[in-house]
Amino acid sequence: MAASGNSSGGGLLPELTQRTPILGLKLYLIILFFIVILVSTLLIFFICIMKRRMRMRVKHSSGTIPLVSKEESEMKSGEKERRRRRKSEEEKEKIGWGRRYSLKEVEEATRGFEEGNVIGKGGYGIVYRGILHDASVVAVKNLLNNNKGQAEKEFKGEVEAIGKVRHKHLVGLVGYCAEGAQRMLVYEYIDNGTLEQWLHGDVGPVSPLTWDIRMKVAVGIAKGLAYLHEGLEPKVVHRDVKSSNILLDKKWNAKVSDFGLAKLLGSEKSYVTTRVMGTFGYVSPEYASTGMLNEGSDVYSFGILLMELITGRSPIDYSRPPAEMNLVNWFKGMVASRRGDELVDPLIEIKPSPRSLKRALLVCLRCIDLDVIKRPKMGQIVHMLEADDFPYRSKHRTIEIDHVPSHAAVSIKVPYPARHVEPSSWR
Ligand SMILES: Nc1ncnc2c1ncn2[C@@H]1O[C@H](COP(=O)(O)OP(=O)(O)OP(=O)(O)O)[C@@H](O)[C@H]1O
Numbered sequence: 149m150a151a152s153g154n155s156s157g158g159g160l161l162p163e164l165t166q167r168t169p170i171l172g173l174k175l176y177l178i179i180l181f182f183i184v185i186l187v188s189t190l191l192i193f194f195i196c197i198m199k200r201r202m203r204m205r206v207k208h209s210s211g212t213i214p215l216v217s218k219e220e221s222e223m224k225s226g227e228k229e230r231r232r233r234r235k236s237e238e239e240k241e242k243i244g245w246g247r248r249y250s251l252k253e254v255e256e257a258t259r260g261f262e263e264g265n266v267i268g269k270g271g272y273g274i275v276y277r278g279i280l281h282d283a284s285v286v287a288v289k290n291l292l293n294n295n296k297g298q299a300e301k302e303f304k305g306e307v308e309a310i311g312k313v314r315h316k317h318l319v320g321l322v323g324y325c326a327e328g329a330q331r332m333l334v335y336e337y338i339d340n341g342t343l344e345q346w347l348h349g350d351v352g353p354v355s356p357l358t359w360d361i362r363m364k365v366a367v368g369i370a371k372g373l374a375y376l377h378e379g380l381e382p383k384v385v386h387r388d389v390k391s392s393n394i395l396l397d398k399k400w401n402a403k404v405s406d407f408g409l410a411k412l413l414g415s416e417k418s419y420v421t422t423r424v425m426g427t428f429g430y431v432s433p434e435y436a437s438t439g440m441l442n443e444g445s446d447v448y449s450f451g452i453l454l455m456e457l458i459t460g461r462s463p464i465d466y467s468r469p470p471a472e473m474n475l476v477n478w479f480k481g482m483v484a485s486r487r488g489d490e491l492v493d494p495l496i497e498i499k500p501s502p503r504s505l506k507r508a509l510l511v512c513l514r515c516i517d518l519d520v521i522k523r524p525k526m527g528q529i530v531h532m533l534e535a536d537d538f539p540y541r542s543k544h545r546t547i548e549i550d551h552v553p554s555h556a557a558v559s560i561k562v563p564y565p566a567r568h569v570e571p572s573s574w575r
Pocket residue numbers: 267268269270271272273274275287289319335336337338339341342388392393395405406
């Protein structure tokens with residue numbers, strides 16, 4: 149019994165240890181190999197199932213206990229999409245110097261061109277105050293429909309000429325709108341009215357525009373014009389320098405506005421137009437009679453503007469006695485008869501020093517010289533108005549002022565800076 153029991157147990161083991169035809173491996177090794185394969189297959193299968201279950205659980209949980217509601221998450225993705233689209237629209241609408249605005253944007257900014265947002269009406273259209281999406285305040289000039297044929301031309305010229313021009317004393321164009329028949333210009337908003345309003349509006353018995361403020365305004369305008377004439381290539385002639393085109397901020401900084409009439413000029417050439425486009429009373433005689441235009445015409449208009457600042461009078465005022473209706477004639481006559489101090493606006497409480505007054509009067513006379521060549525450049529005017537000791541510095545050479553009325557008994561000598569005027573001085 150013992151022998152048979154031994155032989156059956158011993159018979160099984162030797163079978164397992166017998167070599168098989170598979171690579172001569174022993175049977176138990178092959179069995180072991182298959183068991184390992186089976187176990188690892190099961191293990192992989194199990195892991196896959198577990199992973200799938202976990203994924204399903206995550207899905208399930210986000211559906212049942214969401215961190216944000218479905219609507220909210222849709223809104224968020226919608227908002228994201230809208231923002232992305234708005235950003236790409238804005239990128240598309242950027243035009244180098246500013247922006248092209250859609251009609252919808254301008255309508256929103258002005259609350260549908262609400263009457264209450266009208267800040268002024270000019271020859272080319274109505275100006276509205278507007279607030280853009282980014283909260284910046286702007287002045288939107290909506291060009292008139294009945295001006296379209298002409299205004300469209302002006303519009304294009306204006307946009308191209310002034311879009312890139314940036315200067316402390318020039319009103320910046322921040323963009324435009326050209327949709328369908330609509331043409332609009334979007335300017336930075338200047339918050340303290342126009343020089344015309346401050347000079348000729350009802351300001352009470354004492355003008356807030358003191359002599360010093362008036363001179364500061366004059367220097368600002370001169371700097372702005374000097375930049376147009378001498379700081380740009382090709383230069384820009386404004387063509388409509390007048391008090392209603394001078395805007396003021398709360399610190400009395402002057403900003404020259406309305407380049408609707410400005411045209412780009414070739415550097416050496418003067419420009420001939422078929423019709424005179426300036427404003428009566430400010431237009432230089434040569435521009436009025438020949439249509440020949442160069443920056444000298446702006447200098448003439450600046451001279452008239454300076455007279456207006458000194459006297460508080462309009463260039464043409466039919467409500468005055470005939471001898472005083474034309475500001476230039478009255479002004480020249482008063483200077484010639486040495487009554488310059490009577491020219492000062494009676495609304496100025498503290499009178500200017502004789503030196504400061506004389507300086508301003510002489511600049512006026514030089515600007516309105518009938519010979520355009522003899523008029524100073526705007527950069528020189530900045531120097532003349534700013535120089536403390538002008539016109540008394542001895543090293544200045546003197547130049548005769550022509551065209552003070554021929555009946556004038558006096559010959560006025562106007563010192564003239566011999567130095568070269570650095571562009572940086574009027575910037
Ligand atoms: N950028 C601005 N910021 C604030 N107000 C402005 C601005 N531009 C214009 N205005 C206001 O709108 C008014 C009309 O301006 P606009 O330039 O159209 O006409 P104007 O200069 O009075 O006349 P014209 O069209 O004959 O030049 C101005 O008088 C001013 O009160």
